[in-house]
Amino acid sequence: MTFYDIIFYLFAAITLISALFVVSTRNIVYSAFYLLFTFFGVAGIYVLLGADFIAVVQIMVYVGGILILLLFGVMLTNKITNVEIRTGTVQLLPAAIGIGIFMGAVVAVMIWTEWKLEPAQIPLTTTKDIGHLLITDYVLIFELLGILLLIALIGAASIARRDQE
Amino acid sequence: MLTEFGKIFIFILLAAIFVIITLFISKFVRPNRPTKEKYLTYECGENPQGSPWVQFNIRFYVVALIFLIFDVEVVLLFPWALAYQEYGIYGFVVGLIFLLVLGLGMAYEWRKGDLEWARPQPKPPKLDEILKTKS
Numbered sequence: 052m053t054f055y056d057i058i059f060y061l062f063a064a065i066t067l068i069s070a071l072f073v074v075s076t077r078n079i080v081y082s083a084f085y086l087l088f089t090f091f092g093v094a095g096i097y098v099l100l101g102a103d104f105i106a107v108v109q110i111m112v113y114v115g116g117i118l119i120l121l122l123f124g125v126m127l128t129n130k131i132t133n134v135e136i137r138t139g140t141v142q143l144l145p146a147a148i149g150i151g152i153f154m155g156a157v158v159a160v161m162i163w164t165e166w167k168l169e170p171a172q173i174p175l176t177t178t179k180d181i182g183h184l185l186i187t188d189y190v191l192i193f194e195l196l197g198i199l200l201l202i203a204l205i206g207a208a209s210i211a212r213r214d215q216e
Numbered sequence: 217m218l219t220e221f222g223k224i225f226i227f228i229l230l231a232a233i234f235v236i237i238t239l240f241i242s243k244f245v246r247p248n249r250p251t252k253e254k255y256l257t258y259e260c261g262e263n264p265q266g267s268p269w270v271q272f273n274i275r276f277y278v279v280a281l282i283f284l285i286f287d288v289e290v291v292l293l294f295p296w297a298l299a300y301q302e303y304g305i306y307g308f309v310v311g312l313i314f315l316l317v318l319g320l321g322m323a324y325e326w327r328k329g330d331l332e333w334a335r336p337q338p339k340p341p342k343l344d345e346i347l348k349t350k351s
Binding site for chain 1 (some may be wrong): 219221225255276277278280281282283284285287288289290291292294295296297298299300301302306307310312314315317318320321324325328330
C-alpha cells in the first residue's frame with residue numbers, strides 16, 4: 052500500500068461517509084453542508100487521476116456555485132426543520148434483491164475484467180492544452196458555449212424574476 | 217517528487233490537523249461551567265425571538281443563479297487565457313467574441329433590472345397629509 056493509495060482511500064472515505072450523512076440527516080440544511088465534503092472528495096479523486104482542470108472546475112463550479120445555489124434554494128423554502136422526509140423502508144425484499152443483483156453485477160465485472168495496469172507517473176498539466184484546442188480545433192464549440200451560457204443566463208433570470216407588478 | 221497538487225494537499229492536511237489539535241487541547245484546558253444563557257443564540261445581548269430558520273429573500277436566489285453562469289464563464293476563460301498569446305490577434309478575437317456574447321447577457325440583466333436589489337419602499341410621512349387626516 053503506497054502513499055498514493057492512502058490518499059485515494061482517504062478521499063474515497065470522505066466522499067462516501069459524507070454522502071451517507073447527506074441522505075441520512077433529517078435537517079436539509081445539514082444535508083447541503085455535508086454535500087460540500089462529497090464534492091470536495093470527488094475533486095480530490097480527480098486530482099489523483101491527473102485531471103487537474105476537471106478538479107478545479109469541480110471545486111469552482113460545484114463547491115463555489117451549485118452548493119451556494121442549493122443552500123439558497125433550501126433557505127427559500129418555508130419549512131426547513133420538521134420537514135416530513137420519508138425515510139421508512141418500503142418494499143424491503145424487492146429492494147434487497149434488486150440491489151443484490153446490481154452489486155453482484157458490478158463486483159463480477161470488477162473481478163473478471165482484465166485491468167491494464169501501468170505504473171503511476173507524474174501527470175502533465177492539461178489546462179494549457181485545453182486552451183490550445185479551444186482556440187484552434189474547437190473554436191466554434193467555444194463560441195457556441197458562450198451562446199449556450201447566454202441562453203441559460205437569460206432563461207434563468209426570466210424564470211426566477213419576481214413578477215413585475 | 218511532489219506535484220503542485222501535492223503541496224496543496226499538504227497545506228490542507230496541515231490546516232485540518234492544526235484545527236483538530238487546537239480544539240482538542242482547548243477542550244481539556246478550558247473550564248466547563250455551562251448555564252442556560254450560554255446555550256442561547258447570541259443576538260447582541262437581546263433574548264432571541266423565534267426560530268433562526270427563516271425564509272430568505274428570493275433576490276439571493278436570482279443573484280446566485282447569475283453568479284453561477286458567470287462562474288462557468290470564468291472556468292472556460294482559464295484555458296483560453298493560458299494559450300491565447302501564441303495566436304496573436306486571432307486568439308484575442310476568439311476570447312473577445314466569447315466575452316461579448318456574455319456581455320450581451322449582462323446588459324440584458326442590467327436593462328431588465330435583475331441586478332437591482334428589491335428594496336422595501338417606505339413612505340415617509342408628510343406633514344400636510346397628517347394635518348388633513350386630523351382635521
